[in-house]
Every structure is written in C-alpha cells, then in structure tokens.
Amino acid sequence: MAEVARLAGVSVTTVSHVINGTRPASQRTRERVLDAIERTGYRPNTLARALARGGTQSLGLAISGLSNPYFTDVVAAIEGAAGRAGHMLLLGDTREDPEHELRIVRALAERQVDGMLLAPTVGAVEHALPYLESQNVPTVLLDRFVDAPLDQVGCENEGPTAQLVEHLASLGHTRIAMAVGIPGLSTTVERVKGYRDALEQAGLPFDPALIAEGGSQRDRAHDAMLALLDLPDPPTAVVSGNNFMTIGLLRAIAERGLTVPDDIALVAFDDFEWADLFAPRLTVIRQPTAELGSRAVELMLSRLEDPGAAPRRERLEATFVHRNSCGCS
Amino acid sequence: MAEVARLAGVSVTTVSHVINGTRPASQRTRERVLDAIERTGYRPNTLARALARGGTQSLGLAISGLSNPYFTDVVAAIEGAAGRAGHMLLLGDTREDPEHELRIVRALAERQVDGMLLAPTVGAVEHALPYLESQNVPTVLLDRFVDAPLDQVGCENEGPTAQLVEHLASLGHTRIAMAVGIPGLSTTVERVKGYRDALEQAGLPFDPALIAEGGSQRDRAHDAMLALLDLPDPPTAVVSGNNFMTIGLLRAIAERGLTVPDDIALVAFDDFEWADLFAPRLTVIRQPTAELGSRAVELMLSRLEDPGAAPRRERLEATFVHRNSCGCS
DNA sequence: CTGTTAGCGCTTTCAG
DNA sequence: CTGAAAGCGCTAACAG
Numbered sequence: 001m002a003e004v005a006r007l008a009g010v011s012v013t014t015v016s017h018v019i020n021g022t023r024p025a026s027q028r029t030r031e032r033v034l035d036a037i038e039r040t041g042y043r044p045n046t047l048a049r050a051l052a053r054g055g056t057q058s059l060g061l062a063i064s065g066l067s068n069p070y071f072t073d074v075v076a077a078i079e080g081a082a083g084r085a086g087h088m089l090l091l092g093d094t095r096e097d098p099e100h101e102l103r104i105v106r107a108l109a110e111r112q113v114d115g116m117l118l119a120p121t122v123g124a125v126e127h128a129l130p131y132l133e134s135q136n137v138p139t140v141l142l143d144r145f146v147d148a149p150l151d152q153v154g155c156e157n158e159g160p161t162a163q164l165v166e167h168l169a170s171l172g173h174t175r176i177a178m179a180v181g182i183p184g185l186s187t188t189v190e191r192v193k194g195y196r197d198a199l200e201q202a203g204l205p206f207d208p209a210l211i212a213e214g215g216s217q218r219d220r221a222h223d224a225m226l227a228l229l230d231l232p233d234p235p236t237a238v239v240s241g242n243n244f245m246t247i248g249l250l251r252a253i254a255e256r257g258l259t260v261p262d263d264i265a266l267v268a269f270d271d272f273e274w275a276d277l278f279a280p281r282l283t284v285i286r287q288p289t290a291e292l293g294s295r296a297v298e299l300m301l302s303r304l305e306d307p308g309a310a311p312r313r314e315r316l317e318a319t320f321v322h323r324n325s326c327g328c329s
Numbered sequence: 330m331a332e333v334a335r336l337a338g339v340s341v342t343t344v345s346h347v348i349n350g351t352r353p354a355s356q357r358t359r360e361r362v363l364d365a366i367e368r369t370g371y372r373p374n375t376l377a378r379a380l381a382r383g384g385t386q387s388l389g390l391a392i393s394g395l396s397n398p399y400f401t402d403v404v405a406a407i408e409g410a411a412g413r414a415g416h417m418l419l420l421g422d423t424r425e426d427p428e429h430e431l432r433i434v435r436a437l438a439e440r441q442v443d444g445m446l447l448a449p450t451v452g453a454v455e456h457a458l459p460y461l462e463s464q465n466v467p468t469v470l471l472d473r474f475v476d477a478p479l480d481q482v483g484c485e486n487e488g489p490t491a492q493l494v495e496h497l498a499s500l501g502h503t504r505i506a507m508a509v510g511i512p513g514l515s516t517t518v519e520r521v522k523g524y525r526d527a528l529e530q531a532g533l534p535f536d537p538a539l540i541a542e543g544g545s546q547r548d549r550a551h552d553a554m555l556a557l558l559d560l561p562d563p564p565t566a567v568v569s570g571n572n573f574m575t576i577g578l579l580r581a582i583a584e585r586g587l588t589v590p591d592d593i594a595l596v597a598f599d600d601f602e603w604a605d606l607f608a609p610r611l612t613v614i615r616q617p618t619a620e621l622g623s624r625a626v627e628l629m630l631s632r633l634e635d636p637g638a639a640p641r642r643e644r645l646e647a648t649f650v651h652r653n654s655c656g657c658s
Numbered sequence: 659c660t661g662t663t664a665g666c667g668c669t670t671t672c673a674g
Numbered sequence: 675c676t677g678a679a680a681g682c683g684c685t686a687a688c689a690g
C-alpha cells in the first residue's frame with residue numbers, strides 16, 4: 001500500500017480513502033491512485049483492515065455432517081445470503097460432538113468472525129454456548145432449538161411428524177414404528193412427541209418396542225430396522241426421523257427381501273431431491289432448507305446491526321409431500 | 330493480551346512465548362501466565378498473529394455447486410484433512426461462472442489464505458488463474474484439469490466412460506446416447522472422448538444426434554432427454570455424464586412413461602450414496618470423492634512446505650459399480 | 659481536498 | 675530466563 005502511495009505520489013491515507021470511498025478525493029488523485037493500484041497489482045490485506053477496523057466481514061458456520069444433503073442445501077443458501085451481504089464463510093464440522101464443537105467454535109471465534117451460525121449439538125449448552133456467550137460472539141442457532149436467549153431458527157417438527165403418523169393410521173396401520181435420531185436434540189424430541197401424540201389421537205397404543213434408536217445414522221438405523229423386523233409382532237409401517245436413517249431403513253427392508261409399501265409402509269422426515277426416483281417414491285416431510293439458511297443469515301445480520309435487540313425464535317413450515325411409499329395409489 | 334501480562338506481572342513478550350511455547354520460561358512464570366489467561370477469558374486474536382507472522386493457517390476452497398453430492402463429499406474430506414493439519418477452511422461457490430469465480434478467489438486471497446483449493450471453471454485460465462499466479466497464491470486444482478503448471482488432482486474419466494459404453498455395446502445396444510456436461514471442462518471433454526473411443530472400438534458409428542447437451546444441469550439434461558426420445562430413431566441406451574444430469578434423464582424417461590432398463594438402459598458417471606435404492610438400481614462409475622479431497626489437501630501441504638517443487642498432476646482411479654439399470658440381471 | 663500519526667493485537671529481533 | 679521496542683498493513687482521528 002505504501003508502494004501504491006509512493007507511485008501515485010500521495011499518502012497512504014489517501015490511498016485508503018479512495019479504496020474505501022470513505023472520503024471525497026479529487027478526480028485526478030483518484031485516478032492516479034487507481035492507476036497505481038493497477039500497476040502494482042496491489043491486493044488489499046483484509047486482515048490488516050480487520051485488525052484496524054475491528055470486524056472481519058466473515059461469519060463462522062459450524063454444523064455437523066457436511067455431507068448431509070439436508071445441511072448441504074442449508075450451507076449453499078447460507079453461502080449465497082452471506083455473500084450477498086459481503087460476508088465470507090468460515091466453515092467447520094462439529095461432528096455432532098460437543099468437545100469437537102467447542103474446538104471448532106473456538107477456532108472460528110479466534111479468527112474473529114463477526115458472528116457464529118451454529119447447528120448446536122446436544123452438549124452445546126455446556127460447552128460451545130457458554131464459550132460464545134463469554135466471548136460475546138453474536139450467535140444464531142439453526143435447525144435445533146435450545147433453551148437459551150439466542151436467535152434461533154428451525155422447522156416445525158411436531159405437527160409434521162404427527163401428520164405422517166396420522167396418514168399411516170388413516171390407512172389402517174396399527175403397528176407403526178419410528179426410527180428416532182440423536183437423543184436430546186430438539187428435533188428428535190419434537191418428532192418423537194409428534195409421533196406419540198398422533199398415536200394417541202388415533203387411539204393407538206404406544207409400544208416402546210417400536211422405537212428404533214437410529215442415532216440419526218444410516219447404519220444404526222439399518223440395524224435397528226432389522227431388529228424391528230425380527231419382532232414377533234413386527235410393525236406394518238415405519239416413520240423415519242431423518243434422511244440418513246431413511247437410507248438405512250430402506251436397505252434393511254430390502255435385505256430382508258421385503259418391499260415398500262407392500263410388505264411395510266415407510267414415510268420419512270426430510271425429502272431428497274430425487275425422492276421421486278426411489279423405489280417406491282417416498283412420501284416425506286420436506287423442510288424449507290434454503291429458507292432456513294437464508295433466514296439464519298438474516299437473523300445474524302439484524303443481530304449485528306442491533307446487538308441489543310431481543311432474541312428471536314423462528315419456526316419454519318415444513319410440507320407434506322405425498323408420494324407412494326405410504327401405500328397410496 | 331496486555332491485560333494478561335499485567336495480571337501475571339510479566340511482559341507481553343513473555344505471554345506470547347508461553348502461549349506459543351516459542352521459548353523456555355520458568356515454571357512459575359508459565360503458571361502465572363496461564364492462570365491470568367484463564368482468569369481474563371483471554372482469546373488470542375488470530376488475525377493479529379497472522380498479520381505479524383504472515384500466515385493465516387487457513388485455506389481457501391472455491392468450488393461450484395455446494396449442494397452437489399459429489400462435491401459435498403469432497404468438501405467434507407477437505408474439511409477433515411485441513412483441520413487435522415491445523416488449517417481452517419474459507420468457503421466460496423464459483424457458481425461455475427468465471428467472473429464470479431474471480432470475485433470469490435479474490436475475496437479469499439485478500440483474506441490472506443495460505444493456499445487456494447480450486448475446482449476451476451472453464452474460463453479460469455483467463456481469469457482466476459492469472460490472478461492467483463500474479464498474487465503468488467499457492468494453488469491446487471481439483472476435479473478438473475487445466476493446461477497450466479499447477480498441482481492438480483482429479484479422476485480418470487476417459488477409461489471409465491469407455492467402460493460404461495462398452496458394457497452397453499456388449500449388451501447389444503447400437504444406439505447409445507450420451508448426456509454431456511459443461512463444454513470445455515476437462516471432465517466433459519475426457520468423458521466424451523471415452524464415449525467416442527468406445528463406440529469406435531465397438532464398431533458403432535458416432536451419431537451427433539445422440540449427444541445431449543446437458544450442461545451438467547438437471548433440467549437441461551431433462552429437456553435434452555425428451556428431445557432424444559422424440560427422435561425418429563431414438564436411443565436404446567444412454568450414458569449420463571454426471572449426477573445432476575442423471576436425475577434429469579431419469580425424470581424425463583419416467584415422464585414419457587418409459588422404464589429403465591426395459592425401455593431404455595441407463596448408466597451414469599457418479600455414484601449416489603443411495604443409487605442402490607433407485608428404481609432401478611443404478612450402474613455407475615464411482616469416483617473416490619473422499620480421496621480426491623484429502624489428496625488435494627496433501628498436495629497443498631507439500632506445496633506450502635516446498636514452494637519450489639515441480640507441480641504434480643494426479644489421476645485417481647474410478648470404479649465401475651455394476652447394478653442393473655444397464656439391463657443386467 | 660490531503661497528510662501526519664497513533665494505534666489495532668501480536669511476534670520477534672535485540673538486549674539485558 | 676525476561677523485556678523493550680520495532681514492525682505486520684491498514685484505518686481514522688486530528689490537523690491543515
């Protein structure tokens with residue numbers, strides 16, 4: 001930058017100001033500076049700027065399962081929205097592990113991100129969140145809710161899950177199993193609640209044996225499904241708590257030589273972009289992934305603008321996508 | 330940090346050294362410093378450190394289609410490998426647009442990333458790459474190859490595509506169509522070459538009418554497939570050039586009320602994690618996505634270690650996954 | 659309209 | 675074993 005100033009015959013101050021347009025400069029000066037910049041191939045050092053200004057124009061994003069198609073869409077949306085607002089994204093995978101999450105969050109915070117977008121693990125309340133709070137890092141939580149005064153955005157879980165179960169019940173199923181995700185996560189808790197409420201509504205008993213602990217993982221759901229099928233009185237329908245588990249369930253069912261929906265009906269939380277190409281076409285709840293991402297960024301932007309505002313919690317609608325793995329048409 | 334020094338009754342120099350272990354300090358001093366850090370809730374400012382040291386311990390990652398399941402796995406692998414080496418990831422989506430790619434790459438470079446991992450767009454040679462070169466940013470290219478003396482890693486395309494075509498030919502198909510990706514990308518060029526070579530090997534004529542320009546996009550591939558089916562003499566088999574196009578092709582085929590593989594066989598480049606759940610189960614070429622990501626990081630690390638070394642180009646093997654969309658068993 | 663100068667928070671000679 | 679002080683590249687009062 002000094003080089004540029006020398007070449008243009010002005011002070012670094014002026015260079016800085018013409019670059020940032022932070023104060024008027026004569027036409028001629030501006031041209032000379034711009035020209036010098038061109039000739040030197042000068043590249044502004046954002047770090048130095050951030051240090052001087054206090055503010056990096058970057059956001060930290062910490063989520064789990066970077067390869068989860070659900071989060072993937074969210075990431076894409078966040079990248080877009082953040083970019084439009086002039087923010088870069090610093091990425092970290094929490095691996096759904098509170099300790100690792102803290103490491104990631106700390107690394108991002110030390111890099112002075114202006115704000116943190118986080119899909120909190122169970123355990124965030126003890127680790128990552130207190131840290132962020134103590135360091136005064138503006139935070140918005142996404143996907144999962146937590147009992148803390150923070151900006152949060154996620155989807156409706158209870159109602160939609162109930163809708164899935166009701167649908168199966170209306171089709172005459174009485175033994176409806178559910179593959180549940182990571183214990184303690186608000187998404188899991190809410191979906192289970194939706195499941196139980198719907199059973200009750202339908203006058204069906206809740207049978208703990210029909211709960212398959214899938215830990216939100218493909219393989220665990222697979223094994224749990226096998227176990228369900230081995231029951232003396234196996235379920236005639238199953239609802240999957242998330243996309244990864246859906247894969248596991250389907251594989252297990254196929255392995256046993258059974259067919260969906262003839263031998264067992266299956267409905268799921270989370271849509272796939274190509275869920276209509278599966279055999280059979282999957283009846284699912286679709287979350288507005290892109291909207292989730294962009295809302296999270298919007299919440300962050302308002303938070304940065306007005307740090308004192310009351311925290312907001314937002315629930316996004318999820319939609320029932322009726323195809324035929326439920327046994328219809 | 331000054332605060333910490335004061336509290337510990339030492340100089341900032343000492344604080345810095347005990348934090349980094351860059352020089353011995355008495356047991357007692359160290360303890361006092363560590364204690365002071367604890368008490369103040371001090372968080373090191375990585376920016377300031379980077380400014381002073383010149384080196385941010387972060388890598389830029391610029392790719393297109395953050396939601397492409399193929400790249401998604403690559404990103405996950407890169408995040409893991411980079412993290413293990415103590416590097417954070419700065420993320421940007423090129424949107425497969427050279428102009429935007431340059432913007433992204435520039436933004437990342439200005440943030441002083443130590444190196445750039447890039448899946449170059451067609452056009453990178455005119456925009457992003459010259460910029461990176463002029464700024465001396467260590468760069469490694471991934472997925473697509475480019476004619477430039479840079480570290481590059483990607484997969485085998487020609488052979489595997491030929492294998493796909495041979496397989497169809499061996500099944501008796503003579504009208505084999507191909508959905509091709511973005512023109513000019515090395516992946517596209519090589520896959521088309523594999524296709525043509527295999528046709529020739531099989532003694533089949535190359536019919537330009539059987540080339541569907543899919544632009545690596547789902548919808549364009551869909552439309553192109555429809556057009557193929559409307560041909561007076563439509564293909565009896567089609568090979569898809571990448572995962573997004575596969576979706577489009579399958580949808581188009583389904584729309585026409587046709588079935589794979591009975592009415593038309595389909596094989597594809599790129600596996601899906603659940604390609605075995607599709608109807609029918611997809612015969613594909615699977616790229617070693619995780620390996621691609623980790624190799625890219627490894628290349629980067631060696632490059633950073635030895636900036637003068639000769640650039641390396643690496644080709645990773647892709648594997649033929651035989652299922653039954655080809656019409657077998 | 660432009661320049662001087664004091665930091666931003668940290669590292670690292672160079673001296674003790 | 676420890677400190678003083680000079681930067682890293684940039685911004686923003688404060689002066690003119």
